[in-house]
Amino acid sequence: MEHTISVNLKIWRQRGPKEKGQFVDYHLDNVSTGSSFLEMLDMLNQHLVEQGEEPVVFDNDCREGICGMCSLYINGHPHGPVQGITTCQLHMRKFNDGDTITIEPWRSAAFPVIRDLMVNRNAFDQIQQAGGYVSFNCGGAQDANNLPISKAIADEAMDSATCIGCGACVAACKNGSAMLFVSAKVSQFALLPQGQVERKRRARAMVRKMDELGFGNCTNTGACAAECPKNISLSNIARLNREFIKAKCAE
Amino acid sequence: MIDSTSIMPEFADIESYKLPEYQLDSKIPEGPIAEKWTNYKAHQKLVNPANKRNLDIIVVGTGLAGSSAASTLGEMGFNVYNFCIQDSPRRAHSIAAQGGINAAKNYQNDGDSVYRLFYDTVKGGDFRSREANVYRLAEVSNNIIDQCVEQGVPFAREYGGLLANRSFGGAQVSRTFYAKGQTGQQLLLGAYASLNRQIQKGTVRSFNRREMLDIVIIDGRARGIIVRNLITGEIERYAAHAVVLATGGYGRAFFLSTNAMGCNGSAAIQAFKKGALLANLAFTQIHPTCIPVHGEDQSKLTLMSESLRNDGRIWVPKKKEDAEAIRAGQKKPTDIPDEDRDFYLERRYPAFGNLCPRDIASRAAKERCDAGYGVGTGNAVYLDFKYAIERLGEDVVRDRYGNLFDMYQMISDDNPYETPMMIFPASHYTMGGIWVDYELQTSVKGLFAIGECNFSDHGGNRLGASALMQGLADGYFVLPYTMQNYLSDQIKVPRFSTDAPEFEAAEKAVRERIEKLMAIKGTKSPDEIHKRLGHVMWNFVGMGRTLQSLVKALGEIEEVRKEFYSDLRIVGSADDLNTELEKALRLEDFLVIAKMMAIDALNRNESCGAHFREEYQTEDGEAKRNDQDYMYVSCWKYTGDGAKPILVKEPLKYEAIKVQTRNYKS
Numbered sequence: 034m035e036h037t038i039s040v041n042l043k044i045w046r047q048r049g050p051k052e053k054g055q056f057v058d059y060h061l062d063n064v065s066t067g068s069s070f071l072e073m074l075d076m077l078n079q080h081l082v083e084q085g086e087e088p089v090v091f092d093n094d095c096r097e098g099i100c101g102m103c104s105l106y107i108n109g110h111p112h113g114p115v116q117g118i119t120t121c122q123l124h125m126r127k128f129n130d131g132d133t134i135t136i137e138p139w140r141s142a143a144f145p146v147i148r149d150l151m152v153n154r155n156a157f158d159q160i161q162q163a164g165g166y167v168s169f170n171c172g173g174a175q176d177a178n179n180l181p182i183s184k185a186i187a188d189e190a191m192d193s194a195t196c197i198g199c200g201a202c203v204a205a206c207k208n209g210s211a212m213l214f215v216s217a218k219v220s221q222f223a224l225l226p227q228g229q230v231e232r233k234r235r236a237r238a239m240v241r242k243m244d245e246l247g248f249g250n251c252t253n254t255g256a257c258a259a260e261c262p263k264n265i266s267l268s269n270i271a272r273l274n275r276e277f278i279k280a281k282c283a284e
Numbered sequence: 285m286i287d288s289t290s291i292m293p294e295f296a297d298i299e300s301y302k303l304p305e306y307q308l309d310s311k312i313p314e315g316p317i318a319e320k321w322t323n324y325k326a327h328q329k330l331v332n333p334a335n336k337r338n339l340d341i342i343v344v345g346t347g348l349a350g351s352s353a354a355s356t357l358g359e360m361g362f363n364v365y366n367f368c369i370q371d372s373p374r375r376a377h378s379i380a381a382q383g384g385i386n387a388a389k390n391y392q393n394d395g396d397s398v399y400r401l402f403y404d405t406v407k408g409g410d411f412r413s414r415e416a417n418v419y420r421l422a423e424v425s426n427n428i429i430d431q432c433v434e435q436g437v438p439f440a441r442e443y444g445g446l447l448a449n450r451s452f453g454g455a456q457v458s459r460t461f462y463a464k465g466q467t468g469q470q471l472l473l474g475a476y477a478s479l480n481r482q483i484q485k486g487t488v489r490s491f492n493r494r495e496m497l498d499i500v501i502i503d504g505r506a507r508g509i510i511v512r513n514l515i516t517g518e519i520e521r522y523a524a525h526a527v528v529l530a531t532g533g534y535g536r537a538f539f540l541s542t543n544a545m546g547c548n549g550s551a552a553i554q555a556f557k558k559g560a561l562l563a564n565l566a567f568t569q570i571h572p573t574c575i576p577v578h579g580e581d582q583s584k585l586t587l588m589s590e591s592l593r594n595d596g597r598i599w600v601p602k603k604k605e606d607a608e609a610i611r612a613g614q615k616k617p618t619d620i621p622d623e624d625r626d627f628y629l630e631r632r633y634p635a636f637g638n639l640c641p642r643d644i645a646s647r648a649a650k651e652r653c654d655a656g657y658g659v660g661t662g663n664a665v666y667l668d669f670k671y672a673i674e675r676l677g678e679d680v681v682r683d684r685y686g687n688l689f690d691m692y693q694m695i696s697d698d699n700p701y702e703t704p705m706m707i708f709p710a711s712h713y714t715m716g717g718i719w720v721d722y723e724l725q726t727s728v729k730g731l732f733a734i735g736e737c738n739f740s741d742h743g744g745n746r747l748g749a750s751a752l753m754q755g756l757a758d759g760y761f762v763l764p765y766t767m768q769n770y771l772s773d774q775i776k777v778p779r780f781s782t783d784a785p786e787f788e789a790a791e792k793a794v795r796e797r798i799e800k801l802m803a804i805k806g807t808k809s810p811d812e813i814h815k816r817l818g819h820v821m822w823n824f825v826g827m828g829r830t831l832q833s834l835v836k837a838l839g840e841i842e843e844v845r846k847e848f849y850s851d852l853r854i855v856g857s858a859d860d861l862n863t864e865l866e867k868a869l870r871l872e873d874f875l876v877i878a879k880m881m882a883i884d885a886l887n888r889n890e891s892c893g894a895h896f897r898e899e900y901q902t903e904d905g906e907a908k909r910n911d912q913d914y915m916y917v918s919c920w921k922y923t924g925d926g927a928k929p930i931l932v933k934e935p936l937k938y939e940a941i942k943v944q945t946r947n948y949k950s
Contacts, residue, residue: 067578069695075583075811082809082864087856090863092371094544096584098691099469100375122694147515148861155492158372162484166477167436171356171760174430178391181445191438191463194470198374227436 036066038130042077044089045137050145050153056135066126070113071096071103073125091150096121098262101197104204105150106137111201111260119199119262139204143211143247154200156246157214164238165218167227186224193220195263202257202265208249213257215239216273217265223276233280240277286899288831288886295838295883296920298931308561308919308934311721312416317940318398321420324722325765329772336361339771340524340779342509344496344551346373348468348752349735350530351475352759358482360764362771365522366479367491367511369546374476377532377544378755381468382589382688383452384460385432385752387425392449396457398422403941405750408454408641409715409743410893410909411943412564414917414936416722417740424761425753429461431760435474439463451594452748454641454948460749465589465688471752475759494520495866496551497794499527499558499731502786506558506731510790512798514866517859519791521782525774526730526767529555530759533714533736534877535568538826539818541711542574542587552718552737553873556880560726561919561932563739564716565877566885566895569746570827571712572645575695575705576664585710586695588667589688590748593638595672595681596705598645599625600657600665607657617659617666617704628652632904636948643745643894643907644948646709650827651905653708660706668704709827713751715742715894716884719919719934723766724758730774732767734758739917744893798858801868806851810867813852817844817871817878825882830898834886841882845875880920880929887931890914911943 039062047054061080064073071093078088094102098119105120107113113123128134136150144152194217202213219236222228228235251270258267292298300306313320331339339362343354346368354366368376390396402422406413429447433439439461440448449458463470482488493514500508500523508523534549535541556562573588601607602624609615628648630637638645649665658664672681678701682689689700696706718726718733720740725732735755742750781787824837848871856862891900891907892914900908917934 065579065581068581069583072581072583076581079809079811082853082855083807085853085855088863090861094370094375094546095377095380096545097380097586099380099466100370100377100544101372101379102370102375117690118694122691124694124697126697151861154371158374158480158490158492161477162480166481167434168481169434169478170359171352171431171478171764172427174427174434177389177429177433177439178446180433182441183445184441184443187438187441190436191440191470194438194463194473195466197469198372221438222436225436225438227434 037063038066038125038128040064040073040128041133043133043135044150046089046149047146049148054146064125066124068125069096069121070107070123070125071121089150090148093121098122099197101199104139104152104199104201106139106204108135111139111204112262117262117264119197139200141203141209143209144200144203156248157198157200157211159246160211160215160239160242161218163242164231164235167222168231180226182226190221190224193217193224193265193269196265197263199262201260201262203248205256205260206249207254207256208252210251210257211243211248212251212270212273213261213265215243216269219276220269220272223272232276233283236273236276236280286831287889289889291835292887295886296928296931298887300930301933306930306932308932309721310414310934311723313722317416317419320416321423328765328769331768331771331775333361335775337363339363339774340365341526341528342367342522342524343528343530344509345376345530345532345735346479347376347378347530347532347735348472348475348755349759350376351472351479352756353528353530353734353763354488355475355478355482356760356764357767358485358487361487364482364488365491365524366488367494367496369493369495369514371492373479373490373492374473376472377547378472378752379469380544381752382465382587383591384450384462384467384749385428385471386452386459386747386749387429387461387753388422388459389426389429391447392458394457396459400457401425401459404455405741405747406743406941407946408747409745410907410946411743411911411915411938412567412892412917412936413741413743415938415940419940420762421741421754421757424757427761428753428756432471432474435477437463437470437474450591451639453590453593453639453645454636454747462591465591465685468752471756475756496554497869498790499554500786500790501558501728502780502784505729507780508782508787510794515861517857517862519794521787521791523780523782523787525777526732526771528732528734528763529718529737530735531737533717534874535711535714537817537874537878537881538711538821539814540577540582540585540822542571542585545584548870548873549877550870550873553876555718555726555728555731555733556922559728559922560731561719561921562717562880563719563917563919564884565881565920566888567715567744567893568711568881569642569713569715569894570646570709572642572649572709573667573707574710575692576660576708586691587710587712588692588705588707590642592667592685592688595676595684596638596667596669597627597671598629598638598665598667599627600652600659602626604656607659610659611662626657633948635950640948641745641747646827647896649709664706664708666704667707669700670704673701713746715739715744715746719917723769724763725766725770730770732763734763744895798865798869801852801865801872802854802858804849804852806853808847808851808853810852810854810864810871813844813848814867814871814874816847817841817874820844821878821881825878825885828896828898829885831886834882837882838879841875841878848872848875883929884918884920887918888914909945
């Protein structure tokens, strides 16, 4: 019942952030089409280890599409050719026998390569630290039902909050912009009543930090939303622009 | 012979617990159960704001428990050092929790209360959890929902704007709050946001891609940790006045599990070797609704949320020939008429039906598959939404479970709107863990354990949507109080230098351990050996255990251990990024945990919660508990590598609850 295929892999290998990288070719037989893409890489690494070679380094953890740890630029697409999923959710049945698969790390000035396919996305944490929260100390909350929030608003905030912080938007953008990521968090709080008090300060602080960290500008190409594994909508960016302009005017 | 008492001395010391030095003080406050926590808080010692600034706390882990504890301790004014193995605190595996979080709000007016949540949790845990801890958990559950809403967590809401609830296994009320099928993600991002605010303020310092490899003890108290920088391979030292472990469960002892690839039990083993006790390790939860194993190259199993059991009906064919035809590909599930379907949970447990607790649902699936009624590879049952779609319409089902259905289709290539899902149990959560007292302190002074890595609240089996509740209860509302009772004595203790001889010695031991593994230079990768261990654990220490299977497991674990120390191969170097070395270090600790799990299971001559010893069952296949001899927490004390661990007992007393046989039938 199980089908297997053979694949040719072109994988980017790079020792460190300052070192020169290159594509290395590998061939892999007997890949079950029921395996996930990362299980295919596990197979490759098992072969490499058996030959005494160092495995290909790639970030991964939950392997169910939610932690945002996995990345990979596969055949020119962040998280591979299938829309709306992460690399760990991609299965080998989406490939054909004999296919050549090109695998690269996220390429962006703000995400330096650590090794092979692993990059440093610490810049995302720094943007969140600049203002991606409601300033509120544990213990002083009122009863949760004291403040009704309409279902439509809650659902829309939830859609924005779904961002997993993987960085595919930055990798997909020709300018290396982090606008989709920043706008998702700014939108979540701009929509909800809890986020109102710090609304302006938040938009200013997060955008300032994003600029400071070397992310590019947004030119409304929309590649970010098209490649986002969680389908974060481009309308978040429109909202961020409004939030930012309103905040600047109020300064 | 089905009782292990006579053979236990071969594996462990089960007599010494009677000695005075092995009596445990669980520090349960006096008074009626509903007043214990209030009394405790009213009388505990506190640390004043000026002194908080001078006290350092290490928190290892950034899941729900770790993030919430680190941020709250930071808000209070302590200096916090927070560590995680991932590239960001937001990636901890709490993020993957799907279904929801319980609280006793009674917003649905369906008869819920703090007492009922407490009762359901103790009963769900088959009367093997500590009553006072569980009551406190139920008590603070409502604060958690308030807290998270204030943080901007977008919980599901009704059209009127109030919070929505759904039902989970083991409860007859709707008390589960949720955010689509991504509740863990939203709660963790809430805690991560609070953490980020403290990082920005400078009260919390965040260290990513660092793995703890040892705990440093000075004069009998935990005073620091040794970590490996996973990017550079450097060994680093960090000192503090107290250390908090929030490192999750050890479910990957089975290799295949719903845990993330990096989940491990190493912190528990480091604590164990420094004198902390490991408790109730036999209680490992096998979750009933996971996507079945597809092949040998599989790296992990994916959970399908328990919330699906609200509307999905679980069945296998009534006739063996139908099951055989389905397995051979000659029939499809949709070819089987309703009257030939065996809805075995509804049949066996009419009162709770498809929503009976996880351990019971898992065992019932195994029972049907072992009897020859399984589908797919033979190790799968159906979870069918045909009836829900008929009743509610496809749109409502899509609205409730759309993302889960998509996830299923992505992995299995089947469309669950048209054909039933196939599911099978998989290792998911560990109720057992590091022993802690009421203050969440381990038996090592100054070493605390919170969230899944401690043993305290779930007894023999955890109810759905209670893991998120416990993680956040410990981190937001319990530890920040109880820790002060310890720290109030420490205000005059100056900061420690990491040049202290204890740090030197701990670092040296870590380096020697790494060198020893690097020097084996065998032929097997850590994953290969881990898979072998996983097979042993699943086959002999899995859902059904017997005295014979456990003795066999102990023999085979020893074989795997020998293979590990003689034939392990770690490519690359230790002073560098090395994912193979990371795996090998974790596996070395899993080998110890696996052995302790089997010993604990062998010692417990009863069936209880998730621990099912096949010798101890009723005529209709239900678990047969032995309260007379086993109503205690089985704790294990380390005595040296290869030496026999000592059993230490914490007797369980139930004062607010009447102990009875768990019944989900009527």
